[in-house]
Amino acid sequence: MFQPMLLLSLLLPLVSAQCGPGAVFQSSSSRCLTFFRTATDFQSAEAICATLNGHLVSIHNTIDNTFVSSQAQKYFDGSAWLGAKTTAPDVTNPLNWYWTDGTNFDYQNYRVGEPSAQGSTACMQLQTGTAKWLTANCTSQLPFICSYSSSVTPTCPTVTIPSHCPSGYTWYDETDFCYKSTVRFTSFNDARSACQADGGDLASIHSQTENQFLVELSKAGITNKDKGHNDDVFIGLIYQNSKWQWTDGTPVTYLNWGDGEPNNMEKEWWTSLVADPHEDRNTEDTRWNNVAQIDMRAYICKRAPLH
Structure with missing residues (x-):
């Protein structure tokens, strides 16, 4: 296993500097990204990121996923570590995953056939060429991506997107609204209360494009086998x-x-978005199902932007 400071000193010259020495500035989340070509295991990669006062990178929406993967392609081909790791063997349950930076595991972009079990625990890798995710044994040797707060003003002016969404929300330009998908088994009423506490409500949908945007925001990337x-x-x-x-x-x-x-x-008075296909009812994929008073794995809040 590499010593974190030694490996850091060996690798920093390999990356370009746009956000202070050796990093790329990501304006959508106001953070710096550093790309390390030399492969190491997940734990060592996280330790190296800690020396930068950061963590392995977390991803929370399609925009960030596209940006991170496109930047990563400039430094290496193939796969690289993201900062997600499981707390239990069942990799198909989003609630068993966590980001090492402590943020919510509220977005996934799995490759077809993923996630796949890796034993007692699993870690997440990004396939840079496709921007898709797949699981890996945490002892595997991969390049990696660190993320940390920006303390350096970029030398080039950044484009300000007029979103002004609260933290955790994603702006959608077509509707000029902010959205957040929260992965937590909860009832309709509790989900709505959480959205209202954020100054919004459970998401309303008024077009096919808005519907598809919310599918991409909230899907787990798996085929549901739960007939409930x-x-x-x-x-x-x-x-x-x-x-x-x-x-x-x-x-x-x-x-x-x-x-x-x-x-x-007579009893199904609430509505769910089928963000992932059902094994037994594929015709509902990306569409809606009315449901009884049961808990769901996630919910989507919608609120007006701050501007």
């Missing part, structure tokens, strides 16, 4: 006063029910 359908994502459509309504009060101008939905109207 608890692995979907709450949105804000409810059935009350004999009609479907958005909890944020916006008009129902778009519907995207799966085949045969809505059904069981």
Whole structure:
């Protein structure tokens, strides 16, 4: 195993400097990224990142995933460590994953067939050419990407995206709204309360493009085998006063029910987005299902931007 400071001194000359010595500035999250070509195991890579007062990189939305992978291709081909690791053998459950920087594991972009079990624990790698994720044994030797807070103003002016979303939210230009997918098994009412505490509500959807954006934001990248359908994502459509309504009060101008939905109207008055395909009902993939009063694995909040 490499000594962190020795390996750091050997590797820093290999990367370009745009955010202080040896880093790339990522304006969308105001952080610096450093790319290390020499392969090492996950634990050693995280220790090296700690010497920079950072961690292995975490990724929380499609924009950041595209940026990180495109920058990584400038330094190495193949795969590199991301900062995600499991706490249990079941790699298909997003709740078993965590980012070493302490942020929520709220976005995934798995390659087809992933994630795959690696024994008692697993770590995450980024396939730089495709921007897809796959699991690996944590003792594998891979290049890696560190992330740490920016303390240096970039020498080139950065483009300010007029999003001004709160931390954890992603701006969507077509709607000019901010969205956040939270991975936590919870009820519809508790999910809505959490969104309202953030100054918004459970997400309303008004077009196919907005629907697809939320699918990409919230999907786990797996095929659901739970026939109880608890692995979907709450949105804000409810059935009350004999009609479907958005909890944020916006008009129902778009519907995207799966085949045969809505059904069981005597008790299924809430709505989930099927962000990942179901093994038994693939026709619902990326569409909506009305559900009873059950917990879901995640929910999407929507709120106005700060500008």
